[in-house]
Amino acid sequence: MGTTWPGQGKGVIAVRVGVPRTLSYFSFYPLWKALFEGVGAEVVVSPPSNKELMDAGVRETVNDACVPIKLYHGHVEALKDKVDILFLPRLVSLDGKVTLCPKFLGLPDMVRYSIAGLPELIDLRLDLKKGRHELYRFLYRVGRRFTGNRARIAAAIRAARYNIQRYRKLLLQGLTPEEAFSLLENGHAANRREKGAGIKLAVLGYPYALYDDYVSVRLLEKLRLQGVDVVTPDMVAEPALRRMGKSLPKNLFWYYSNRVVWACLYYLRDYSVDGIIHVTAFGCGPDAMTNKLIELEAKHSRQVPFMTVTIDEHTGEAGVETRVEAFVDLLKRKKGLL
Amino acid sequence: MQIFLGIDVGSVSTNMVAINEQGEVVVSLYLRTRGQPIKAVQEGIRRVGEELHGSKYVVRGVGTTGSARTLSGIIVGADTVKNEITAHAVAASYLLPGVRTVLEVGGQDSKIILLRDGIVVDFAMNTVCAAGTGSFLDHQAARLNIPIEEFGGLALQSKSPVRIAGRCSVFAESDMIHKQQMGHPIPDIIAGLCDALVRNYLNNVGKGKDIQSPVVFQGGVAANVGIRAAFEKALGLEITVPKYFDVMGAIGAALLARSAVRDKQESSFRGFEVSEMEYQASSFECQGCPNLCEIVNIHVDGKILARWGGRCGKWETLKKTG
Known part of the structure; x- marks a missing residue:
């Protein structure tokens, strides 16, 4: 044309x-x-x-x-x-x-x-x-x-x-x-999700990794099927995110990375989540910093269970599934739900 | 006697145990999967049935784990299907209360599980790369023409292990060949390989983990005294290899089955006849969208029993409607 x-x-x-x-x-x-x-x-x-x-x-x-x-x-x-x-x-x-x-x-x-x-x-x-x-x-x-x-x-x-x-x-x-x-677009959405069965997880990562079902091998869906309440960086209001940024001595240099770190701090601040999963693409430069920062914040400063899920073009569903299932089991057993 | 079966089908071995209601192991089996998980499960079930023959028992529950857990769960009719990390942790904390670190090296994977007060607090599992797992040791033993059972013993004879790159099994292999052509004795090379494997494990899987005593070493590779010695040397800690080190996953699955059927009248177990049934797997490429998923059909006596492999779940749903 x-x-x-x-x-x-x-x-x-x-x-x-x-x-x-x-x-x-x-x-x-x-x-x-x-x-x-x-x-x-x-x-x-x-x-x-x-x-x-x-x-x-x-x-x-x-x-x-x-x-x-x-x-x-x-x-x-x-x-x-x-x-x-x-x-x-x-x-x-x-x-x-x-x-x-x-x-x-x-x-x-x-x-x-x-x-x-x-x-x-x-x-x-x-x-x-x-x-x-x-x-x-x-x-x-x-x-x-x-x-x-x-x-x-x-x-x-x-x-x-x-x-x-x-x-x-x-x-x-x-x-x-x-x-x-x-x-x-259509004025109606899919049915509202039911509340999870007692486990709340912050799934952190860049929107294009979290919400693309092919890239994330349907991670969010898998978690919800296991009865997990999932929260993401996009569920934190802008002013609250910015406040978290102010609490850091220094911020990162990249827009999406900052949002991940701030969301991590937000969900950790009152221990409102049982665990944190960081979804990162293999070879991501900014995540070399981001991943380490939030791991230190979650696991070492606050003792909140933390897991990294790395994705690349060869990511098989089985490996991600095994880890995610084990991670959710860990949290459920810790809470006495299993 | 009430019996709970645990089945762990991994890439290299298929392990089965039968435990009684007190959690004591009655039967334990270690078979090679040989690339045919269905056959291995059927063979295992047949042998467990033979071992139990003559005693009065009832199978109250069945649990499966391992990378073929879904497949074996369908074949035997499992009450619970669990990932191998949870299964290993359950078995270790049950048989060895107070354990704080579980090192597990299997055929294609390796993991570390940290427990505190009987609860898993952290774990890690190797990613796509299988460098430094059982199948690599198997391969090297075959290349050096040494039975895998003698591999560890030879390593212990070494006075000065050579240094071998353990990052990648391809590099490790060329390094080993190089050392062997330089004239280093085989025991030194094997001991060097054990050190490299342990170094690789601690740097990758065990990276940043707080490894505390008591430490348990399990999985098929725990049979290798050379690797065990290398772990003790690297960690400076005493390492326990449990009696049932090679079937711990299966024990965990059996224990999980025991708790899963607690409020259940009857087990979903399909009976020991499953070893006689005709199971077949077929696969096809779904043309429904550009993902071209490979869908697997499991047939029993000509009927489709289960289907999986799709990303969208449409084939899995067909199973329920007929």
């Missing part, structure tokens, strides 16, 4: 924008979606991660990248022939203080030089270190790629911000991203 935009009028087929269903998708999809639809584009999301996408990603990506980055390449591969524009923003800083993992910063370049036959890219830079109006400016610039109508872009940005706020509220209530997306 040719580049027929910006002809957003009656009878014109909408421009299709591709959004990979991984990495920042789990944090920002409702924002992107409302924005694109507000400016008249059609949003196309890649399918949920699967073996085919993983294989394609492993094939295309530099060898020493982590699984989530490889998978991202697979998602791009799946989208590139189905859309007119690919949305691969360069996310630099989301809180105006620290940056994301360096791989996020270089992502548009990695993709551009690894994958041939890409459609037009939106790889605008989002760096909130430039000031608190930078998000608006970023969204505006994205909107300008689709329409020249300023009022229309402004309305789309308002809708987008409203949508992301509602989304974050739903996450705080304990919904998983996919549950929240479907609630925002």
Whole structure:
């Protein structure tokens, strides 16, 4: 399909924008979606991660990248022939203080030089270190790629911000991203989960590792099937997270890593969880620090049981299952529930 | 007599025990799995049945564990199916009350379990890499043409063990060949290998763990006196190898079965006839989505008994509806 935009009028087929269903998708999809639809584009999301996408990603990506980055390449591969524009923003800083993992910063370049036959890219830079109006400016610039109508872009940005706020509220209530997306879209979500049978676990990790069922080998679901109440970093309200950050002598340099450490401190502060599981991708640079920090905090300072689950492209379900089952058994026996 | 069966099907060995209601071991078996877990379980069940023959008993409960725990659980009709970490911890704390550290080295995996006051407080298990487990020792023994039973004894004869890289079994093997071509005597090489394996275990599985006495060493590799001596040397602690070191997982499974059937009228055990039944496994690749999961069917006498292997669970559900 040719580049027929910006002809957003009656009878014109909408421009299709591709959004990979991984990495920042789990944090920002409702924002992107409302924005694109507000400016008249059609949003196309890649399918949920699967073996085919993983294989394609492993094939295309530099060898020493982590699984989530490889998978991202697979998602791009799946989208590139189905859309007119690919949305691969360069996310630099989301809180105006620290940056994301360096791989996020270089992502548009990695993709551009690894994958041939890409459609037009939106790889605008989002760096909130430039000031608190930078998000608006970023969204505006994205909107300008689709329409020249300023009022229309402004309305789309308002809708987008409203949508992301509602989304974050739903996450705080304990919904998983996919549950929240479907609630925002269709107005109804899956049945509310029943309360667990007495064990509460904090499962910490980056959204793209926790909520991608293919990557995490359905870890959250497995825990819930064992009657575990699962809490994640996304279920801690922003102000509470920030307070935890202030209690540390020094914070880490990476956005998502800080959130994991702060959430860990939050759940440990009043011993409200029975144990902590850290989900980390094999070879993750920032996690070399993050994992050690939260392990020291949990196991050594507070004697709360802690386990690391490492995932890579060869992760078998059996190994994760055995460890998780044993970990839950340990907690149940400790509490006298078994 | 009330009997509880424990079945531990691992990659290398299939172990079975029968315990009575007092928790005493009546029968204990150690078989090689030889890549055929179904056959091994059937053979084991047959032999346990023979050993018990003539005594008045009733099987009150069955528990399975090990990497083939789901498969063996379906075959025998288990009352409880538990992971091997829990099973080993239960057995160790039951047979050796007061134990604080369990070192377990099996065929394909190795684990460490820390207990305090009879409760597991921490554990670790090797990840994908099987360097420094029983199958590697097996392989090296075969390469040197030494029966695995004599392997440990030879290590004890060594005066000055050579240093061998234990990080990776491929590197370890080339290191061993190098040392052997340099003219080092076999006992020194084997003792060096034992040291390397223990070093690797303590650096990986035992990393950062607070290893306190009393320490128990179990699993098939505990039969190897060379490894045991290397552990004592590295830790500076006395190490106990329990009487039933090679069937501890099975004992744990039997004990778990005993508590699982406490408020149950009858065991789900399918009887000793399972050794005679025709079990077959077949597999196919599901084409339902790009994940292409490999689905396994377990048939008994032509009927599908169970199915697993899918990521989405749709094949598993079919089992319940028919």
